[in-house]
Amino acid sequence: MSEFIIGVDLGGTNIKVALFNLDLKFIVEVRKSTEAQNGPAYVLNKIIRIVEDMMGNLNITEKSIYCMGMGIPGLLDPYEGKSFFSPNFPGWENIHVVNEMKKRFHFPVFIDNDVRVNLYGEWLYGAGLNSKNLILITLGTGLGSGIVMDGKVMYGETASAGEIGHMNMYREGRPCKCGSSGCLGRYVSAVGMVNTFIEKLNKGRNSIIEKWVDYDNGNIEAHMISKAYDLHDNLAIEVMHETGRILGFGLANVINLFNPEIIIVGGGMSLAGDRLLNTVRETINDHALKISSNACRVVQAKLGDCAGMIGAAAYARDKVNNKELIV
Numbered sequence: 001m002s003e004f005i006i007g008v009d010l011g012g013t014n015i016k017v018a019l020f021n022l023d024l025k026f027i028v029e030v031r032k033s034t035e036a037q038n039g040p041a042y043v044l045n046k047i048i049r050i051v052e053d054m055m056g057n058l059n060i061t062e063k064s065i066y067c068m069g070m071g072i073p074g075l076l077d078p079y080e081g082k083s084f085f086s087p088n089f090p091g092w093e094n095i096h097v098v099n100e101m102k103k104r105f106h107f108p109v110f111i112d113n114d115v116r117v118n119l120y121g122e123w124l125y126g127a128g129l130n131s132k133n134l135i136l137i138t139l140g141t142g143l144g145s146g147i148v149m150d151g152k153v154m155y156g157e158t159a160s161a162g163e164i165g166h167m168n169m170y171r172e173g174r175p176c177k178c179g180s181s182g183c184l185g186r187y188v189s190a191v192g193m194v195n196t197f198i199e200k201l202n203k204g205r206n207s208i209i210e211k212w213v214d215y216d217n218g219n220i221e222a223h224m225i226s227k228a229y230d231l232h233d234n235l236a237i238e239v240m241h242e243t244g245r246i247l248g249f250g251l252a253n254v255i256n257l258f259n260p261e262i263i264i265v266g267g268g269m270s271l272a273g274d275r276l277l278n279t280v281r282e283t284i285n286d287h288a289l290k291i292s293s294n295a296c297r298v299v300q301a302k303l304g305d306c307a308g309m310i311g312a313a314a315y316a317r318d319k320v321n322n323k324e325l326i327v
Helices: 040-057 098-101 113-123 190-202 222-230 236-256 270-271 275-287 290-295 304-320
Strands: 004-009 014-021 026-033 065-072 076-077 082-085 093-095 109-113 134-139 143-149 261-268 297-300
Touching: 004 040, 004 113, 004 304, 014 304, 026 040, 026 236, 026 304, 040 098, 065 098, 065 113, 065 304, 076 109, 082 098, 093 297, 098 304, 109 143, 109 236, 109 270, 109 304, 113 134, 113 261, 113 304, 134 236, 134 270, 190 222, 190 236, 190 270, 190 304, 222 270, 222 275, 236 261, 261 270, 270 275, 270 297, 275 297, 290 297
Parallel strands: 004 065, 065 109, 134 261, 261 297
Antiparallel strands: 004 014, 014 026, 076 082, 082 093, 134 143
């Protein structure tokens, strides 16, 4: 009898794998560095080894595994189980992830975009619990997003609905890997905020962060801006609020378009909390449609970096169970 579900969250830095029971209660978790530079075959084999070791250590057989869900970054076809492209994974093009897993495992395996599995986690078990209209954005290297409308996840014609991070904010702005420029994610992600900070330093501004990195701007990280903010560093405060305003304008557009009841902010940048989100909320209040904005809350994600593993497992379970909320 099947007793367990596996959730995999593949990230550019780490592979996170967790084992759950059928009620999605956490049993054990393993994290290993991704080493994406070694290519797709290496990464997929590493995931297989992690799962094999996890099962071996717990004396679990394949017959005990109900299913496995995997969150994969980039563009993919969740129906076919194929990943088309992942910008931070060298050589990662047209990789049939599910088929590679099935060469070793005989239980059902499903994939979806990494942000959408985070969405499933926060929607079903985190900050979006009991909501029917919600949006999750993840602020890290870029800006990812997933959308639930009327109780169903939006996928779109090519399973790429909800690319809020590529909303054009400036006619001629920072270049983006998507081929356009001025995209929202280029300004409000962790990388975007750091770039804003460095641009201002290059124009002659000063900050205590310069001493922390021994005046090597290449070592500045987003969490330092939050720390400097708390120490009343003028430039850190300015950049945090500027980032919040740009994100607020972007989310005002999102609220006007989708009319969600809640927007959940996750990813590493979400750790900035109200330092960032208070300005976001103020900007939304000033610029979004009043009825829609009054009905929408902007909150910090609850599950942290566990959301992807939980969501991937929930996604796979509901795929096997043919639940309508999953396509």
